[in-house]
Amino acid sequence: MSRARTDPATAEQAAASAALGAPVAPTRVHVAGQWRLMWWKFRKHRLALWSGVLVLLIYVVALFAPFVAPKDPNDYASAYLYAPPMPVEVSLRGPQGEFGLFFKSYELTATTDPLTLEKTYVINRDALVPLGFFAPTEPYSMLGLPMNRVLFGPVNYEQPFYLLGADRLGRDVYSRVIHGTRVSMTVGLVGVLISLVLGIVLGGISGYFGGFVDDAVQRTIEFLKSIPTIPLWMGLAAAIPTVWSPIAVYFMVTVILSLVGWTGLAREVRGRFMALKSEDFVTAARLDGCSEMRIVLRHMVPSFASHIIATLTLAIPTMILAETALSFLGIGLRPPVVSWGVLLQEAQNIRTIATAPWLFAPGVAVVVSVLALNFLGDGLRDAADPYA
Amino acid sequence: MRQIPMREPDTLLEVRDLATHFFTDEGVVRAVDGASFDIPRGKTLCIVGESGSGKSVMARAVMGLTRAPGRVVGGSVLWCPDQDGQATDLATLHGNSRAYRAIRGPEIGMIFQEPMAALSPVHTIGTQLAESVRSRHAVSKRETRERGIEALARVGIPEPAARYDQYGFELSGGMRQRAMIAMALAAEPKLLIADEPTTALDVTTQAGILDLILDLQSETGMTVMFITHDLGVVAEIADSVAVMYLGRVVEHADVDTAFHAPAHPYTEALLRALPSIHAKTGERLAAIPGMVPHPFARPAGCAFHPRCHRFRPGLCETREPENVPVAPGHGARCLLLKPARKAAAE
C-alpha cells in the first residue's frame, strides 16, 4: 500500500520513461503533424505514387509543349496526308562510323493506285532522316523566351518526322497531341478551381447553417444533377457567340463545365461540416471561447482540407472527359485551337478508323492521364485520414 | 484432420502458447504472445485484461477469425468436443476452411460486444436465426420457424413471434444482445465465446444478460469463454479466471482464489485499483502507476515490471517469467513466486 501513497505523477513518469526507453519506439510519430503522416501513408500506395509522378510529368510536358513537340502543330505537308508513323531506328554507330547513341528514320514515298486512287506509303531507305536530341528548329518563343531547339527531332529541320503519323492535312499527330496537353489538362484545372470555390462556399454554408439555406442549396444541387448533361452542355454552348475568339470560347467552356461540376464537391464539404459540427472537439473549441470564424478556419477546415484535395484530384479527370466530349461533338473548342477533344474530331468516321488508326493517339493520351489522375486521387483519399 | 490425444479428457478447449502477431508497416505487434489456458467442460472461464492485453485478439484466434494483418504464428488450440479424449488442433486449420466452418457456429457459438455490427441490417432476426438452426438440424421451414421463435422465447424476448420478423435495428440494445445469444445458442454449441457482450449495455440490462447466460448454462451444460475488462462481471459469472497482460496469461486460478488470494502482483494491483461500491467516500484509490506500454515498446524481462509494486531490480527486468504452479489449478507468471512443492518443502 505504501506505493500508492507516493506522488502519482513522479511514479508514473518513472514508469513512462522506463516503458519508452526501448529503442524500437517509433518516436518520430509523436511529433509528426497531419501532412507528414499523410505523406507516410501515401508513400505506401505504390500505384498512386507512380501515377503522381506521371501526372507531374504530363504537366511538365504541357508547360514546355513547344520544346517537347518536334514540329509546329499547324505545319502541313501535302506529300504526307494520312502518312503512317515513321519507324525510328537506334544504332551505336554514326554515319561516319563513330561510336555513340544515334537515332535515325527514313522518309516515306507515296504511291497512288491509279484505279482506286488509294495512297500507300513505302519507306524510302535511301532518304535517311537523322534524328537527335536538342535538334535545331526555326526560332519560336516559349513562355516568352526565344528558342531555336526542340527536345527531340530531325537534325535537319526541313526533313519530315512523323512519330505518330499525320492527319488529313499532313500535320504531325505527335506534336499536336503534345500541344493538346496544354489546353486539355488546364481546362480541367481552371474548371476545377471555379468548382472548388463554388463547392466550398455553397457546401460550407449549407452544412454549417443547415435549415432553410441547406434545403435550398440541396434542392438546387438535385435540380442540376437531374438535367441530362449533354443537352445542358449543348444549350449552354449555344449561348456562346460564334464570333468570339477561340480563347474566349475556351474560357466559356471551362465556366460552363464548372457551373455543373461543383455539386459533388459541395455535397462532400457539406457532409464534412455536418459531421464535424457535432464532434466534441468543436464543442470544446466553442467552450474555449473561439469565434465562429476561428472554429471554422482553425478547427474544422484543417480536418477536411486533405479530403478536398483528394476530391479535387478526382474532379480533374471528369473535367478533361467533359471537355473531350464537348469538343468531339463540335460544341466545345473548335479548330484552330488544339486540344485532345478537337483532335479526336478527326477520328469521327469509319474510314479513318480503318485507314489511319494512329489518329486515336489523343484518345490514348486522354485514357492515360485520366487513369493516372484517378489513381492519384484514390491514393490521396486513402491517405487523407492518417488517423484511421 | 489429425487427432491428438488430450492430457485431460475433461477439458473441452486447451490453448497452448498461442501467438498472434500483427505485421504492420511500423513493425510487428505481438498482440498475443504465448497465451495458455484450458476450459473444463461445462465451466465458465473469464479472460480478463485491460485494453491492449490481447484478450479479444485471442478470442478471435480461437474462432479462426484473425483479421489481416494479423496472423496466428504459433501455438495450438486443442478442441476436444467428445469425451473420447481425441482433440483437433484448430490452429492448424485455415480460418475459411470447410472443417473450421463446421466447428465455428454449430460447435462454437459467438457473441460480440456490439450486436449491431454482427446483425445483418438487411435480414430479419428470423432469417438469421433460421440459418443457425439449420446448421445443426435439417428441419422443415415451418419447424425452423418454430424452433427460432422458441429460441427467442428462451432468451427472454417478449413477443418472440413478432420479434422473429423484425430487423436488428428495431430492437433495443439489450434485446439485440439477447437475439444474438438466441442465434448463437440455436445451433446448440458446446462452447460459447462471449467477447465483452455486456460492455455496451446499462447495468440493469447487463444484470439481465448475465443472469440469462448463467441460466442457459445450467440448463444446457454448455461451456463459456467470457472475455471482459470488468472484474465485477468476472466475480458474477466465472468459475475460473485467466488474467492477461500484454499478450500473455499472467495468472490463472479459480474465481475465489483469483479474487481473494491472487499470486501475481498485477492481479493484486488491479483488484486494489477498483473503486468499491461499499467503500466510504473519499478514500484514495491504490492506482497502478504508469500506462500499459506501447506494443512496440514492450519492456524487457517481465512486461509488468515498470508498473509493479513488488519490482525487484536486477531480477524482474532481466528474465522472462515462466508459469509457476502455485497450487493445483493455480499458476502465475512471476519471478518472485516459488512452485507449490518447493515452497512446501522449505
Added chain:
Amino acid sequence: MTEMLLEIRDLCKHYPLGGPGLLRRRAVPVVRAVDRVSFDIAEGETLSLVGESGCGKTTLGKTIMRAHPATSGEMRYRRADGSIVDLGRLDGAALKAAHREIRMIFQDPNGSLNPRLSVRDIVGEPLRVRRIAQGAALEKRVAELLEKVGLRPEYLHRYPHAFSGGERQRIGIARALALDPRLVVADEAVSALDVSIQAQTLNLLSDLKSEFGLTFLFIAHDLSVVRHISDRVAVMYVGRMVELAKTEALFTRPRHPYTEALMSSVPIPDPRLRRARKRIRLAGEVASPINSPSGCAFHPRCPYATEICVRDVPQLRPTGGGLAACHHAETLELAGVSHIAEGAE
C-alpha cells in the same frame, strides 16, 4: 453552510424529433430529454448525476455548458465577483466570461481532442483566444498544466495520436484547468478508461479538487466510481430526477425503488458475495423519453408500484434527509449496498 455556486430550477430540454417537412407541416413528436430538473451545487462540493443511457444526464450537462439552448428553466450561477447570472440568458462576451469559470471534461478523449492540433495548441487554445498568454508565455503555461496533470512537459509538441487513452484524458483535464475554473462539468470523464488508468485519473481529479478548490458536476453511470468521488448524488430516470441525497445516505438507504434496483444490478468484484446477495430483476425496458408512461415513469418496471403510481406524477420532495420522487418513499424499506455487504459477512 457554504454558498451555492449553481442553482438549477425547472430546467427543461425538449427536442423536436426530426424537422418540419419541406412541403407539408406535421405534428412533430417531442423528446423530453431533460424534464423539469432542479438542484443546487454548493461551492467546493462534488455532485454526481447518475442514470442509465438515455436518462438525460449528458444532455443536462451540455445544457448547463450552453452547448445547446435550454427549452425553459433557470440556471443561476454565482460568479467569482459575487454577482448572480442566469447562464441560459447570457450571450456573447458575458457567456465567454462565464465559460472562463465553468469548464468541461469530455467523455471520449479521442473525439474531444482535435487530432490535427498539437498538445500546445489544444491546451493553449483558451489562453490564446482570450489573449491571456502568447508565444513563450503560453508554452510555459501549457508545460505547467501538463506537469499538473502528470504528463511530461516535453510532450508539448506531440499530437494526440501519440498518447494512450489515459494520457489523452489528462490532456483534456489540462485544457479544462487552463483558465483556473471554479466549476468543472465532467461528463463520463473516466468511463472510457481501463481500471488501472481510471484509478489514477480519479486520484488526479480529487488532488486537483483539493488543490484548486474546484466544484465538480460529475456525470457518470458507474455507481462504484460515483460512491468514491461524490459528496451528493442525483439519480435520473427518463429525463427526470428521481432521487437526490448525500452519498452515504443514498448508498446505505435509498429512497427510490429505481435507485435500489440500479445499485442491486452493479456487479460486485467479490465472488463470495454473488451467492449471498439477492438481485432485483427489473422487468421491461427503460421507458422512452418521447412517450413516457403516465404517472411515475418508472411504474411499469417498479416492483412496489400501486394505483397512485400509474395515476399521479410524483414530485421530488424531502424524504429522510434527501429528496425523492416516489409516492411511497416514506413507507418503503429499500436496501442499500452496505446492507448487501453486511448480509454476506
